[in-house]
Amino acid sequence: MFIELILPVAVPGVFTYFVPPELRERAGIGRRVVAPFGQGRKLYSGIVRRTDVRDPGLKRIKAILSVLDEAPVVTEKQLALWDSISGHYMCTLGEVMLAALPGALVLSSETRIVAAGDERPAWTGNARQDVLLDALEQRHELSMADVGELLALKDPMPVIKKMLEQGTLMIAEEIGEKFTPRMDRFVRLTEAASSEEALHAWFDRLEKAPKLLGLLMKYVEASNRFGDGPREVKREVLLRASGTTAAHLNKLVEKELFEVYERPAGVPPPGAVGRAKELSAPQCAALDHVRAALAEKPVCLLHGVTASGKTELYMELIAEAMGKGRQTLYLLPEIALTTQAIGRLRARFGESVGVCHSRLPPRARTDLWLAMLRDPAAHPLIVGARSALLLPFNDLGLVVVDEEHDPSYKQHEPAPRYNARDMAIVLAGSHGARTVLGSATPSMESFFNAREGRYGLAELLVRHGDAALPKVERVDIADEAKRKRMRGHFSETMLKGIEAAIARKEQAILFQNRRGYVPVWQCETCGWIPECEHCDVSLTYHKQQHGLRCHYCGRSYPPPSRCSACGSARLRMIGFGTEKIEEDLALLLPDARIARMDQDTTRGKHAFDRILSRFGEGGIDILVGTQMVTKGLDFDPVTVVGIINADQLLRFPDFRAHERAFQMMSQVAGRSGRKRDPGTVYIQARDIHHPVIGLVTAHDTKGMYERELEHRRAHGYPPFTRLVRLVMKHRDEARAIATADALASVLRTGLGDRVLGPEPPPVARIRDLHLRGILVKLDRNAYRSGKDFLREAIDRVFAMPEHRAVRLVIDVDPM
Numbered sequence: 001m002f003i004e005l006i007l008p009v010a011v012p013g014v015f016t017y018f019v020p021p022e023l024r025e026r027a028g029i030g031r032r033v034v035a036p037f038g039q040g041r042k043l044y045s046g047i048v049r050r051t052d053v054r055d056p057g058l059k060r061i062k063a064i065l066s067v068l069d070e071a072p073v074v075t076e077k078q079l080a081l082w083d084s085i086s087g088h089y090m091c092t093l094g095e096v097m098l099a100a101l102p103g104a105l106v107l108s109s110e111t112r113i114v115a116a117g118d119e120r121p122a123w124t125g126n127a128r129q130d131v132l133l134d135a136l137e138q139r140h141e142l143s144m145a146d147v148g149e150l151l152a153l154k155d156p157m158p159v160i161k162k163m164l165e166q167g168t169l170m171i172a173e174e175i176g177e178k179f180t181p182r183m184d185r186f187v188r189l190t191e192a193a194s195s196e197e198a199l200h201a202w203f204d205r206l207e208k209a210p211k212l213l214g215l216l217m218k219y220v221e222a223s224n225r226f227g228d229g230p231r232e233v234k235r236e237v238l239l240r241a242s243g244t245t246a247a248h249l250n251k252l253v254e255k256e257l258f259e260v261y262e263r264p265a266g267v268p269p270p271g272a273v274g275r276a277k278e279l280s281a282p283q284c285a286a287l288d289h290v291r292a293a294l295a296e297k298p299v300c301l302l303h304g305v306t307a308s309g310k311t312e313l314y315m316e317l318i319a320e321a322m323g324k325g326r327q328t329l330y331l332l333p334e335i336a337l338t339t340q341a342i343g344r345l346r347a348r349f350g351e352s353v354g355v356c357h358s359r360l361p362p363r364a365r366t367d368l369w370l371a372m373l374r375d376p377a378a379h380p381l382i383v384g385a386r387s388a389l390l391l392p393f394n395d396l397g398l399v400v401v402d403e404e405h406d407p408s409y410k411q412h413e414p415a416p417r418y419n420a421r422d423m424a425i426v427l428a429g430s431h432g433a434r435t436v437l438g439s440a441t442p443s444m445e446s447f448f449n450a451r452e453g454r455y456g457l458a459e460l461l462v463r464h465g466d467a468a469l470p471k472v473e474r475v476d477i478a479d480e481a482k483r484k485r486m487r488g489h490f491s492e493t494m495l496k497g498i499e500a501a502i503a504r505k506e507q508a509i510l511f512q513n514r515r516g517y518v519p520v521w522q523c524e525t526c527g528w529i530p531e532c533e534h535c536d537v538s539l540t541y542h543k544q545q546h547g548l549r550c551h552y553c554g555r556s557y558p559p560p561s562r563c564s565a566c567g568s569a570r571l572r573m574i575g576f577g578t579e580k581i582e583e584d585l586a587l588l589l590p591d592a593r594i595a596r597m598d599q600d601t602t603r604g605k606h607a608f609d610r611i612l613s614r615f616g617e618g619g620i621d622i623l624v625g626t627q628m629v630t631k632g633l634d635f636d637p638v639t640v641v642g643i644i645n646a647d648q649l650l651r652f653p654d655f656r657a658h659e660r661a662f663q664m665m666s667q668v669a670g671r672s673g674r675k676r677d678p679g680t681v682y683i684q685a686r687d688i689h690h691p692v693i694g695l696v697t698a699h700d701t702k703g704m705y706e707r708e709l710e711h712r713r714a715h716g717y718p719p720f721t722r723l724v725r726l727v728m729k730h731r732d733e734a735r736a737i738a739t740a741d742a743l744a745s746v747l748r749t750g751l752g753d754r755v756l757g758p759e760p761p762p763v764a765r766i767r768d769l770h771l772r773g774i775l776v777k778l779d780r781n782a783y784r785s786g787k788d789f790l791r792e793a794i795d796r797v798f799a800m801p802e803h804r805a806v807r808l809v810i811d812v813d814p815m
């Protein structure tokens with residue numbers, strides 16, 4: 001008997017192995033088996049993909065050594081999805097497997113293991129386990145190969161696997177930080193102080209202590225004690241609002257008026273779960289549209305303006321899926337967005353909401369994976385970023401892809417370079433589930449699919465309640481400069497708007513799509529710009545670390561004191577990033593509380609949550625940030641949004657630049673005035689008459705779509721074609737060029753002028769590798785055959801010895 005295995009290696013293909021008779025019963029599809037692979041007798045745990053395999057008739061065929069699992073760890077539906085991903089994105093099944101399976105489930109000779117507890121467990125009574133635990137006491141860490149030697153076993157994996165399950169061992173990559181949720185602290189009245197009379201008595205008692213009385217009054221006001229809101233107030237909010245200190249609060253805790261307790265951030269108070277909001281008439285109509293569309297088509301695009309209540313609609317659909325006992329996958333483009341969403345979803349659906357994203361410790365993903373396999377009913381709703389789609393769903397009824405236009409759905413590095421939105425639709429299809437794609441600024445692709453009738457389309461074009469869409473004001477910075485109304489990067493018009501908002505106790509968000517202090521330093525004499533030694537890109541100055549940094553390879557450099565071309569000491573900074581904006585703003589508005597949100601300030605585990613929760617509690621007046629601030633944030637008091645430099649967004653050298661610029665500007669604008677008065681958005685630009693800015697100002701998403709579609713049609717870009725980007729990389733530039741030229745000419749024999757390049761990409765050298773790119777436009781109607789041709793051409797060229805050493809990156813549907 002023979003089986004096909006998927007192995008965690010980047011070698012294309014599946015691998016046929018012989019199954020010894022004693023293992024035949026157990027080597028079923030989706031289970032892990034141990035197999036030798038490659039030279040040096042390395043062992044890997046592979047996944048059984050097929051069991052009814054015919055004898056390949058090879059002279060020497062390797063046999064599997066053991067079967068690790070008694071039940072599948074990968075379902076057949078997952079295997080089918082892996083096939084789709086590997087086929088569509090032209091990557092190996094091994095690469096998909098490595099992206100999908102939690103690390104702890106992928107064992108190899110190189111896997112390193114450590115003891116799980118601090119103390120060595122008592123004698124296990126099992127000689128092998130004891131030997132192993134003793135060795136780990138001495139050496140701390142062992143590789144699988146070490147264990148094999150130690151125990152004189154050819155295949156030590158079954159022993160290891162058993163001990164991993166018993167919890168005496170751990171995979172080295174799983175140790176380290178334990179996941180501890182960020183805690184929020186709350187204040188409420190003690191039981192004894194809760195009655196009407198008791199509370200009156202307290203008011204009397206505190207009469208002579210104005211600070212304490214103020215604290216109690218603020219609590220009563222904020223907790224809405226006489227309405228039906230929650231009876232608790234966040235500790236920080238209460239202290240800030242009442243202008244008191246922790247010492248005041250502690251006094252009242254000692255006197256047993258208040259009690260303070262904590263709860264993980266985002267978890268609703270007990271008893272608050274389950275309440276649904278009543279939908280408005282436009283929301284009901286849109287929901288009916290979605291339902292009707294989904295009765296006929298597998299996918300429905302929900303085009304709903306910002307703050308229209310799309311999330312409320314999703315929750316209705318989720319409740320329906322749950323009612324039928326089916327699972328829901330709710331995808332968000334960015335981990336950052338999950339906190340707010342999880343809070344709302346837990347408030348409605350309780351603790352069973354499963355969470356999956358890459359910032360969770362590896363252990364959490366393993367646990368979730370195994371829990372879903374054991375009991376699919378345990379997590380009827382899974383919320384997560386990209387990789388959540390790779391979890392073992394049992395019976396999906398609904399997939400929600402929120403902010404479906406977002407480029408973060410696309411994985412860039414490493415392969416599989418998949419778009420989670422597109423693969424979510426494939427996943428849904430295999431379960432017979434429905435997909436809802438939601439956005440205020442849908443992607444060209446999805447709009448096009450809706451218009452062609454492949455997807456249903458539902459619209460919700462009014463904001464919830466009486467909220468109006470924000471007023472957009474274009475600020476001509478050239479003109480303001482002429483009138484001496486520019487303060488650095490800020491126009492007086494915008495500054496006044498921000499100041500007025502703060503005076504009204506409202507908040508502002510400022511968007512600048514570059515991090516760091518300044519992108520570039522330049523020699524005033526000769527124009528020299530400091531560049532990374534390993535990448536062809538200019539360096540960004542980061543003031544906090546007082547150094548230059550390469551945003552491509554991460555290397556740091558000391559700041560230059562003089563020009564390395566002409567020696568001049570006259571260097572100036574050009575351009576500006578979020579760090580500089582934050583600093584300048586602090587000088588202009590010294591009383592404002594300003595915070596910054598970008599990759600640099602959100603590295604820590606809870607850093608992102610902390611900034612957002614402080615903003616949500618009113619502890620920050622102005623939030624400055626990169627595209628992170630454009631997405632999904634829902635804070636009522638934000639009434640002013642400023643886009644510091646729109647020209648920069650529009651000038652990006654990419655065919656999607658206008659689409660992206662429109663989406664980013666509209667999305668960040670949508671953070672403004674979500675409940676109160678409309679709110680104002682300031683767009684600063686030189687080219688204020690740029691048509692895209694006009695479309696943002698008019699909130700004209702469809703107009704944008706029409707304009708852009710014509711452009712795409714004329715130039716043969718998606719959605720009219722599908723793109724594949726091929727990038728050749730080598731340390732030796734000449735070799736990268738030679739291979740790229742060879743590949744391009746082979747491609748041209750079948751695809752003609754649908755092959756663009758080769759040419760050096762905008763950053764032509766990264767980490768000392770020289771890059772050459774080819775872009776292929778495949779005809780939508782001949783997509784399959786086009787891709788087959790591509791595959792053959794690549795295999796042919798890379799089979800030649802002179803090209804073999806050149807690295808090739810294939811990116812299908814690049815973003």
Ligand code: ADP
Pocket residue numbers: 277278279280283304305306307308309310311312464634674
């Ligand atoms: P979107 O997802 O379209 O941006 P949200 O679902 O976040 O919109 O809704 C915007 C705000 O309006 C949220 O604070 C939400 O709680 C509130 N909201 C939306 N619909 C309702 C409703 N039917 N009743 C009460 N509040 C609502």
Ligand code: ZN
Pocket residue numbers: 523524525526527528563564565566567568
């Ligand atoms: Zn110079």
Ligand code: ZN
Pocket residue numbers: 532533534535550551552553554555767
């Ligand atoms: Zn670099």
